[in-house]
Amino acid sequence: MSEYLIEFNNISKFFGKVIALKDVTMKVKKGEIMCLLGDNGAGKSTLIKTLSGVHKPDEGMIIVEGKKTLFDSPKDALDMGIATVYQDLALVPLMSVTRNFFMGREPQKGIPFFKTFDIEKANKVAAERMGQIGIDVRDPSQAVGTMSGGERQCLAISRAIYFGAKVLILDEPTSALGVHQASVVLKYIVKAAADGLAVILITHNVHHAYPVGNSFTVLNRGKSLGTYEKKDLSREKLLGMMAGGEELDKLEIELKEMNRINN
Amino acid sequence: MSDKSKSIANKNNINQDERLKKVSSLKVLLNRPELGALGGSILVFIFFGIVAGDTGMFSAYGTLNFLDVSANLGIIAIAAAMLMIGGEFDLSIGSMIGFAGICIAIPAIYWGWPLWMSIIFAFCMAVLVGYFNGILVVRTGLPSFIVTLAMLFILRGLTLAITRLITGRTQVPGLRVLIEDDPIAWIFATDTFKGLFNWLGSMNLIALRTDGTPLATGIPPSVLWFVGLTILATYILMKTRYGNWIFASGGDKNGATNVGVPVGRVKISLFIGTAVASTIFATIQVLDAGSADTMRGTLKELEAIAAAVVGGCLLTGGYGSAIGAAFGALIFGTVSMGIFYTDIDTDWFKVFLGAMMLIAVIFNNYIRRKVTESK
Numbered sequence: 001m002s003e004y005l006i007e008f009n010n011i012s013k014f015f016g017k018v019i020a021l022k023d024v025t026m027k028v029k030k031g032e033i034m035c036l037l038g039d040n041g042a043g044k045s046t047l048i049k050t051l052s053g054v055h056k057p058d059e060g061m062i063i064v065e066g067k068k069t070l071f072d073s074p075k076d077a078l079d080m081g082i083a084t085v086y087q088d089l090a091l092v093p094l095m096s097v098t099r100n101f102f103m104g105r106e107p108q109k110g111i112p113f114f115k116t117f118d119i120e121k122a123n124k125v126a127a128e129r130m131g132q133i134g135i136d137v138r139d140p141s142q143a144v145g146t147m148s149g150g151e152r153q154c155l156a157i158s159r160a161i162y163f164g165a166k167v168l169i170l171d172e173p174t175s176a177l178g179v180h181q182a183s184v185v186l187k188y189i190v191k192a193a194a195d196g197l198a199v200i201l202i203t204h205n206v207h208h209a210y211p212v213g214n215s216f217t218v219l220n221r222g223k224s225l226g227t228y229e230k231k232d233l234s235r236e237k238l239l240g241m242m243a244g245g246e247e248l249d250k251l252e253i254e255l256k257e258m259n260r261i262n263n
Numbered sequence: 264m265s266d267k268s269k270s271i272a273n274k275n276n277i278n279q280d281e282r283l284k285k286v287s288s289l290k291v292l293l294n295r296p297e298l299g300a301l302g303g304s305i306l307v308f309i310f311f312g313i314v315a316g317d318t319g320m321f322s323a324y325g326t327l328n329f330l331d332v333s334a335n336l337g338i339i340a341i342a343a344a345m346l347m348i349g350g351e352f353d354l355s356i357g358s359m360i361g362f363a364g365i366c367i368a369i370p371a372i373y374w375g376w377p378l379w380m381s382i383i384f385a386f387c388m389a390v391l392v393g394y395f396n397g398i399l400v401v402r403t404g405l406p407s408f409i410v411t412l413a414m415l416f417i418l419r420g421l422t423l424a425i426t427r428l429i430t431g432r433t434q435v436p437g438l439r440v441l442i443e444d445d446p447i448a449w450i451f452a453t454d455t456f457k458g459l460f461n462w463l464g465s466m467n468l469i470a471l472r473t474d475g476t477p478l479a480t481g482i483p484p485s486v487l488w489f490v491g492l493t494i495l496a497t498y499i500l501m502k503t504r505y506g507n508w509i510f511a512s513g514g515d516k517n518g519a520t521n522v523g524v525p526v527g528r529v530k531i532s533l534f535i536g537t538a539v540a541s542t543i544f545a546t547i548q549v550l551d552a553g554s555a556d557t558m559r560g561t562l563k564e565l566e567a568i569a570a571a572v573v574g575g576c577l578l579t580g581g582y583g584s585a586i587g588a589a590f591g592a593l594i595f596g597t598v599s600m601g602i603f604y605t606d607i608d609t610d611w612f613k614v615f616l617g618a619m620m621l622i623a624v625i626f627n628n629y630i631r632r633k634v635t636e637s638k
Contacts, residue, residue, distance in 0.1 A: 075523065090521040092514030094581045094631070095507075103511050104523035106504040116502045 004063075005030045005198040006082070006167050011060035013046055020046040023060070024224045026217045028167065028198040033189065034227075035209035036202045037242050038219035044202055047219065048171055051200070052084035053077035064167075081166035085173065089156040093145030097137050100144050101126040101159050129158050133188050150181030154188050161192060168192060169200045174208045186212050206242055210235045218242055296575030297587030299626050303573065303619070304590045307597050315604035323460070323469040323479040325604070327486075333596025334489035335544055337589050339563060340570035341489075341496045342540030344588035346533040347571050348500070350513030350580030351400060351407035353537040355392070356567055358418035360560025363389060363545035365422050368435035368555035378438070379447035385542050392418065393538030397531030407534075415564065423557045439553030451488075451543070452550040454481030485547050489589070492540070496585035509533065514581025569616065570595055573623040577631055594619065 004027040013021040021043050028034045038044045049055045051062075053071030062069050064080050071077045074084075091100050102122045108115040123140045130137045135151050144152060153173050160168060170189065174182040190212050193199045203209050209216065216233060218225040218241045225241055240248070311320060319325050339356050346353055366385035370376040376384070396414055400407045426433055442448045457480060463469045464477030471477055500506040511519035512526045520526050541560070549555045572578065573594060574587030595616065602609050 074521070078523075086521065088515075088518060090515070090518035092511055092518055092581060094514050094577075095510050099507050099510065103507065103519065106507050108504055115504070117504050117507055119502070 003029060005065060007063040008051070009061050009063065011047070011050060011057045011062070013050055013055055014058050019222055021050065021057075021222050024219070024222075025060075026224065026227055028200060029214075030166075030198050031193055031196055032214040033193045033199040033201055033212055035213035035216045036200055036219065037204060037206065037209060037216060037238070039204060039242065041221070042219040043222040044204075044219060045171075046222075048084065048086075048169060048202060051077070051169055052082065081164055082169065083160035083163070083165035083167070084169040085153075085156045085160055085171065087171050087175070089152055091144050091152055091156060094143055096141040097130065097144055097147070097155065098122045098126040098140040101129070101140075101155065101162075105163060125162070129162055130155065133158055133191075134184075148181060149177050150184045153177070153181075153185045157185075157188060157192065161197065165197065167198045167200065169202070171202050172204070173201070174203065174205060182208060204242070206235065206239050210238060296582060296584045296627075296630075297590060298575070299623055299630075300574040300587045300590035300594065303594050303623075304597075307594050307601075311597065311601040311604070315601060318604040319470075320601055320604040323463070323477075325600075327479050327483060329597045329600035330486050331483045331596075332600050333593045334483070334485035335547065336563075336566055336570055336596055337489040337592035338485065338492055338544050338547075339537070339540050339567040340574070340588045340592040341492050341585050342533075342537040343564075343567040344571035344574060344576050344583055344585055345496055345500070345509060346537050347568070347576040347578070348513050348580060348583045349509045349530055349533045350516065351530055351533065352411060352568065353396065353534060354408065354411040354564045355396065355414035355418055356537055356541045356564035357560040357562055358415045358422065358564075359389065359392060359538050359541035360545045360548075360563055361422045361557055362392070362418045363542040364549045364555035364559050365426050365435065365557060367546060367549055368438060369426065369429055371441055372435055372437050373429055378441040378445045382447050382451070382546055385546065386539060389538040389542040390535050393535030394531060396538070397534035400534070401527040401530055419557075419561075426557050433557045434554055436554035438549060438555070442550055448550055451484055451546040453484055455484070455487060457481040483551075488543060488547065489592075492543075493585055493589040500585055505529070510581055512580075566595065566616075569620045572620055572627070575623075575627060575630075577627055578624075582631065591623075 007025075007027045009025050011021055011024045012019070024043075024047060026034065026036070036044060036047065046055065050057050053074040053076050056070070056072075062071070064082070069080065071080075071082075077084075090103075092103070095103070098119065099122075102125075107118040107121050107125075109118040109121075110116050126140045127137055130140075133154050135154060144155065147155070157168065157170065157173070173185055173189070177185060186208060189199060189201065193214075201209060201213065210230075213230060215227055215229050216238060217227045218238070220241075228238075315321075320329070339360075343353060343356060363385045366388050367378075367381045369381075370384055371378050371381040392414070396407075396411055399405070399410050403410070423433065426435065442452050460469065460477045460479055460481050464471050464475075469477050469479060500509060508519070508524045508526075508529045511522075511524050512529045516526055541563075544563075545555075545560065548559065570591035571583065571588045572591070574584065574589070574591035576583030576588065598615055599612055602612050602615075
């Protein structure tokens with residue numbers, strides 16, 4: 001078996017004449033966090049959707065645990081243990097923690113045709129799982145709307161793990177959060193990887209990605225600028241690649257020029 | 264010393280936890296969607312207890328009277344509430360009532376079908392109409408408000424046109440004689456607990472007619488249907504997987520879809536639910552009156568939605584309860600009948616209905632903000 005849990009080889013995706021992704025390759029090992037960075041419009045969303053089975057790649061292949069795979073639907077990907085936590089988290093604020101945790105996959109008990117939602121068991125599991133990540137839900141029947149953004153993010157991740165995720169794809173998990181909340185979520189992501197998951201962390205925030213990532217892939221205009229191990233890459237270099245170093249260099253020159261003229 | 268301070272700290276911790284728990288359980292109670300309607304019902308009963316307590320409104324006959332009206336509205340209000348929790352509206356409820364009545368009466372009277380077959384036929388048509396509403400909303404992604412508004416006109420028009428085409432008039436009488444010995448009709452047309460009422464009459468505990476039989480002959484079928492449906496709907500919403508899917512579909516369609524809830528199927532089934540509830544309403548009324556009228560059920564959809572809203576359903580979906588809708592229907596039924604026992608002119612009923620709904624919406628909106636606000 002390959003040492004990588006999941007590999008994406010030369011993935012391309014076209015929408016009509018638009019080349020959304022071209023020859024993107026990346027690999028993630030078990031227990032590793034791979035950060036996928038890119039500016040707006042770099043193709044991050046398209047790549048996530050291809051990874052999670054929403055889009056089918058036009059070229060290239062996906063290899064899961066050494067086996068070549070094609071996802072026909074998001075459910076296919078989910079069945080293979082590839083879970084995606086989108087930015088909207090798929091949480092309903094008006095529903096309770098428990099009802100959200102088990103939404104769509106409610107545990108049941110009783111005889112066929114008269115099965116009931118086993119709410120006691122669900123409450124227990126939800127409170128237990130949230131407790132494990134240090135979120136004390138006193139009452140698992142409280143509405144998710146009363147939780148903080150970080151807690152909601154953790155709930156969504158915890159739910160994905162509970163339902164058997166091996167590969168966790170996180171779409172901008174810290175973008176809407178304050179510094180403290182973001183660090184809580186990042187800590188949890190590190191813990192999840194340490195427990196044996198492969199994590200793909202999508203973000204445009206280098207300061208969040210650099211401390212937690214093991215490797216980094218930078219996307220720019222639909223192409224990968226390459227995958228780098230952390231030891232081969234300084235934070236500054238990553239920042240430079242991410243922001244489109246040339247653009248900034250050009251800006252600097254232009255600013256100098258303006259200063260010269262003004263003076 | 265350090266041990267001691269630790270134990271004090273622990274104790275404080277526990278105290279704090281307990282206090283928090285108390286607050287949160289009070290909040291849970293306040294957050295129940297049916298709270299407003301429950302409080303409203305109590306207020307309404309207190310009001311009529313004072314104003315009309317000695318008028319016979321709360322005699323056996325009077326009570327059954329307003330319960331019957333509440334129950335009829337409740338049957339459709341509960342289905343409307345479930346659909347609203349699922350995030351959609353059905354404005355074709357009233358027209359479906361008229362349509363279902365005709366679906367029973369015309370086959371039974373003009374085509375010589377046995378009554379039971381006509382009733383089953385009406386329910387089959389209801390499933391079709393509900394399915395059509397549902398699939399249209401789910402497939403086109405149009406607001407259900409518009410789709411079912413169109414259906415309101417189409418169904419009412421069809422009812423009128425077909426009835427006049429076949430019978431030459433707009434009413435179909437003559438059903439009463441068919442009820443006897445019918446294997447199904449009794450489910451919608453039997454007063455229950457007659458023995459109890461006879462006994463109460465013989466003990467002179469309730470009012471009698473001049474011939475010595477009690478004025479109130481038994482619990483009307485609508486009331487049992489109403490209670491049964493309230494229990495069933497509450498069970499579904501609170502205790503089943505499907506119930507969780509209803510809340511999820513109405514709360515966040517995309518989120519629910521992403522975690523594998525079959526949102527489309529849930530919504531379609533709820534539209535079938537409102538059409539079937541309308542048909543239950545229609546069957547009970549048609550068999551009670553012995554005739555079907557093409558205009559039956561006019562504006563009932565708005566009353567059903569009003570009762571659901573008073574019962575705590577949010578117009579945006581994802582929140583509400585069947586018990587709340589039941590209390591909402593009870594409020595409307597009680598006031599609409601109770602007003603006859605007071606000196607108040609009945610013209611004021613609609614003013615009350617509107618005001619009640621307005622208060623309920625403002626209250627619900629406040630609750631929703633409370634529930635969803637971050638700490």
